[in-house]
Amino acid sequence: MKKIEFKKLNEFIYHEKLDNGLNVYLYPTSKTNTYHVSFFTKYGSIYNDFKYKYELKYKNYPLGIAHFLEHKLFESEKESAMEYFSKSGTKSNAFTSYNVTNYLIEGQEEYNDNLNYLIDFVQKPHLTYENVEKEKGIIEQEIYMYLDDPYYRLHEVNRFNLVNNHPIKYDIAGTVEDIKKITKEMLEDCYYTFYSPNNMYLLITGNIDVEDTIKIIKDNQNNKKFENKEYELKKYIEDEKVFKEYETINMNVSTPMISYGIKSRLKTNLNKIKQSIYFQLIFLENFDMISDFYYACLKNKKVLSPFGLMFTDFDDYYLAYIMAETTVPEVLLTDIKDKFNSLKLSKEYFNRFKKKLISNIIYYFEDHNDVNDYILGSIIDYGYPCEDIIDIYNELDYEEFVEFYNTLQFDNSSSLVIKNDRQK
Amino acid sequence: MNYKRIEIDKLVLHTINTDIFKTINISINFRREFKREEITIIRILFELMLYSTKKYDYKSLIEKKEDLYNLHMNYSFGPEPSLYRQDIINIKFLDPKYSDINMEKDGIEFIKEILFNPNFDNEEYLNEVKSIVESDLLSFYNNKKKFAKQELLNNMESGNILSYNFLGYLEDFNSINLSNIKSLYKDIIEKDQIDIVVVGNIDNNFYEKELKGLFINNNRYSKLYIPNYSKRNETKEIFIEDKSISQSKLEIGLKILNYDEKQESVLFTLYRLILGVGSSSKLFREVREKNSLAYYSNAKRETDSIFIIESGIDGNKYKQVLSIIKEQINNMKVITDEEFNASKKLYISLLKNTYYNPTDIINYIYPNELLNYPRDIENILNELNIIKKEDIELLSNRVFIDTVLLYGVNNEKN
Numbered sequence: 001m002k003k004i005e006f007k008k009l010n011e012f013i014y015h016e017k018l019d020n021g022l023n024v025y026l027y028p029t030s031k032t033n034t035y036h037v038s039f040f041t042k043y044g045s046i047y048n049d050f051k052y053k054y055e056l057k058y059k060n061y062p063l064g065i066a067h068f069l070e071h072k073l074f075e076s077e078k079e080s081a082m083e084y085f086s087k088s089g090t091k092s093n094a095f096t097s098y099n100v101t102n103y104l105i106e107g108q109e110e111y112n113d114n115l116n117y118l119i120d121f122v123q124k125p126h127l128t129y130e131n132v133e134k135e136k137g138i139i140e141q142e143i144y145m146y147l148d149d150p151y152y153r154l155h156e157v158n159r160f161n162l163v164n165n166h167p168i169k170y171d172i173a174g175t176v177e178d179i180k181k182i183t184k185e186m187l188e189d190c191y192y193t194f195y196s197p198n199n200m201y202l203l204i205t206g207n208i209d210v211e212d213t214i215k216i217i218k219d220n221q222n223n224k225k226f227e228n229k230e231y232e233l234k235k236y237i238e239d240e241k242v243f244k245e246y247e248t249i250n251m252n253v254s255t256p257m258i259s260y261g262i263k264s265r266l267k268t269n270l271n272k273i274k275q276s277i278y279f280q281l282i283f284l285e286n287f288d289m290i291s292d293f294y295y296a297c298l299k300n301k302k303v304l305s306p307f308g309l310m311f312t313d314f315d316d317y318y319l320a321y322i323m324a325e326t327t328v329p330e331v332l333l334t335d336i337k338d339k340f341n342s343l344k345l346s347k348e349y350f351n352r353f354k355k356k357l358i359s360n361i362i363y364y365f366e367d368h369n370d371v372n373d374y375i376l377g378s379i380i381d382y383g384y385p386c387e388d389i390i391d392i393y394n395e396l397d398y399e400e401f402v403e404f405y406n407t408l409q410f411d412n413s414s415s416l417v418i419k420n421d422r423q424k
Numbered sequence: 425m426n427y428k429r430i431e432i433d434k435l436v437l438h439t440i441n442t443d444i445f446k447t448i449n450i451s452i453n454f455r456r457e458f459k460r461e462e463i464t465i466i467r468i469l470f471e472l473m474l475y476s477t478k479k480y481d482y483k484s485l486i487e488k489k490e491d492l493y494n495l496h497m498n499y500s501f502g503p504e505p506s507l508y509r510q511d512i513i514n515i516k517f518l519d520p521k522y523s524d525i526n527m528e529k530d531g532i533e534f535i536k537e538i539l540f541n542p543n544f545d546n547e548e549y550l551n552e553v554k555s556i557v558e559s560d561l562l563s564f565y566n567n568k569k570k571f572a573k574q575e576l577l578n579n580m581e582s583g584n585i586l587s588y589n590f591l592g593y594l595e596d597f598n599s600i601n602l603s604n605i606k607s608l609y610k611d612i613i614e615k616d617q618i619d620i621v622v623v624g625n626i627d628n629n630f631y632e633k634e635l636k637g638l639f640i641n642n643n644r645y646s647k648l649y650i651p652n653y654s655k656r657n658e659t660k661e662i663f664i665e666d667k668s669i670s671q672s673k674l675e676i677g678l679k680i681l682n683y684d685e686k687q688e689s690v691l692f693t694l695y696r697l698i699l700g701v702g703s704s705s706k707l708f709r710e711v712r713e714k715n716s717l718a719y720y721s722n723a724k725r726e727t728d729s730i731f732i733i734e735s736g737i738d739g740n741k742y743k744q745v746l747s748i749i750k751e752q753i754n755n756m757k758v759i760t761d762e763e764f765n766a767s768k769k770l771y772i773s774l775l776k777n778t779y780y781n782p783t784d785i786i787n788y789i790y791p792n793e794l795l796n797y798p799r800d801i802e803n804i805l806n807e808l809n810i811i812k813k814e815d816i817e818l819l820s821n822r823v824f825i826d827t828v829l830l831y832g833v834n835n836e837k838n
Contacts, residue, residue, distance in 0.1 A: 080703070325559050
């Protein structure tokens with residue numbers, strides 16, 4: 001295995017790409033008694049249109065299918081995977097995002113058996129007509145649970161209105177109507193395309209032995225045959241303009257809420273990590289709880305508490321959302337819009353932010369679960385574990401930041417108001 | 425890991441010396457008698473202490489934390505209802521070896537500034553903090569699950585501590601001013617029981633020296649409020665209609681008759697794990713997996729002798745879900761070896777994990793100080809070895825449903 005050093009952090013991980021294409025990353029540490037295994041595939045909610053390389057036409061699958069598949073893989077012929085892990089006091093879970101589906105376990109006992117079991121159940125789906133139908137009721141309730149959450153809806157609807165064609169527009173779980181269309185055959189198509197070893201990663205952090213672990217994994221994989229299918233994802237042409245500039249929705253909320261979304265197209269060749277930091281920095285300095293703008297809004301009773309800030313990116317687009325609870329939604333939206341005519345970029349804030357980024361990485365490495373999250377995110381977002389992150393942070397440059405800022409436009413926006421019509 | 429309990433004047437310093445973390449974690453715990461009328465003002469007082477000091481205004485306080493390598497500081501309050509309320513200031517900063525400043529010295533100076541130099545002279549700051557707390561209170565009503573749970577507790581324990589909204593009350597805001605905040609602050613610093621827990625690679629002498637003489641006239645409280653129910657009530661059924669929500673929230677409040685915290689807390693935890701914690705629990709298997717009626721269905725401890733089953737459901741299937749949940753409560757009288765062993769293993773694994781997370785260590789050390797019968801993890805592990813599944817089955821005979829609440833849409837109630 002190749003030993004990779006996280007520069008200036010005195011931390012190491014090990015990497016090997018197996019013959020079947022599976023990438024294995026290991027982070028051993030004696031500062032815990034547990035192990036955390038993530039077995040993930042580069043497949044999420046935005047992979048709905050694809051074809052094999054030899055095919056001419058793209059196939060389209062219902063929204064929410066990646067999340068549906070995640071639910072179904074936990075079922076095996078004998079018992080559910082969750083029940084198996086719980087016998088040894090091991091926690092198991094899974095999640096689906098836009099671009100990844102991850103199956104994870106955390107435990108202290110039966111490491112060898114649990115690791116083998118995790119790999120096996122993900123690599124051997126048990127899909128039947130009956131169990132696919134049965135799952136629809138559970139997912140339906142999951143979707144309804146989120147529909148009642150105004151904070152979740154604020155972000156979801158605002159993103160929907162910012163994006164035109166790219167599937168990031170839609171909710172990860174899809175709608176109840178979407179999941180009703182999903183069949184066993186569709187799930188199998190997606191599974192055999194995206195769950196082949198060359199599209200997957202095994203990332204283990206915690207109290208583990210590197211040599212023993214790689215042997216367990218190799219022994220497990222050597223007994224199996226896979227067909228690595230080369231797929232092609234559909235490319236979407238995204239308009240720079242937003243889909244809808246304004247919307248109001250009615251919900252049973254105690255105070256009106258707003259989300260002001262910005263859609264910006266990037267036109268630089270900067271390192272992607274730097275781009276992401278610089279983009280977020282603009283919003284943090286101008287709208288975070290330390291900003292003059294927030295403080296003035298609080299003082300004038302235009303907001304009740306700090307703004308919520310969220311970010312999403314896809315292709316060469318970045319989205320930012322500024323969210324708040326307010327009794328004067330329209331006034332606040334106008335103020336936010338006006339603020340983009342006088343954004344502040346101070347060198348002092350920039351330097352403090354750099355310091356904060358570095359300390360956050362040290363905080364991450366305190367807990368092997370956070371290390372697991374960090375490496376997974378880095379691999380999915382940037383294609384590698386970002387072992388040079390401290391160097392990248394040190395290279396952040398104020399002049400470069402200002403130059404980056406000057407390439408951006410902030411005039412593509414979408415405003416959303418959630419209010420309770422019963423409150424007058 | 426090396427634990428020490430050091431009494432300095434009437435303050436108790438708990439230190440856990442360990443080199444496995446990259447941070448120093450400090451928890452400052454204040455404890456006083458619980459009064460309904462103090463819930464909101466105490467909350468605003470602590471939020472105000474963390475908002476600014478005489479030396480640092482609102483903005484420079486945030487900058488100072490960032491200069492201290494993003495020192496984390498927050499305020500939290502009592503994790504569970506008890507006769508005594510608990511307010512906590514949590515601080516986390518980098519172990520000195522990871523920074524180029526004297527982190528420990530600067531960190532403790534900063535904490536002293538927060539504790540002993542509060543800014544209670546700025547009316548504007550008070551109004552801003554009131555606004556932030558108000559927003560938090562209003563967002564509570566946006567969370568339909570939390571709202572339904574609070575309504576359940578209001579009905580189960582009307583007038584008792586359990587029915588109080590720990591976030592505060594909007595109707596109290598007008599009477600809160602800088603003058604009554606100042607008096608309450610003085611009272612807290614002088615009279616509250618104060619425990620400080622420090623976890624990290626630390627020098628005990630440094631903290632002993634720094635904390636000496638800071639707090640002097642504190643009371644020491646130890647007795648926890650443990651509700652004890654000696655008779656079974658008839659089950660109440662409550663429906664709150666709200667047609668605007670997509671999913672109905674089912675909340676079921678359960679009590680244990682003649683519960684003995686000292687003897688039965690480990691047993692109760694195992695009971696809950698088997699019934700409704702995690703993916704091998706009876707509720708998860710039957711309500712979710714077998715009948716596809718819910719995404720979540722779990723049993724959460726509210727306080728000793730009271731727990732709540734929560735589930736998000738289609739309100740029109742209320743009777744079916746309730747019947748399945750009742751059946752599972754009844755099935756706790758017969759549990760399998762597999763269920764028993766799995767719950768024990770999960771409990772052991774959670775306990776052993778405590779040593780490797782600074783927050784878990786603090787959450788374990790401090791509440792132990794308040795028990796009349798403190799016990800360490802080893803004691804609990806020993807107790808787990810003695811418990812038999814028959815003990816859980818016996819406990820289940822004393823569990824009863826006190827109140828069932830459905831918030832949302834239901835066409836079956838008649």
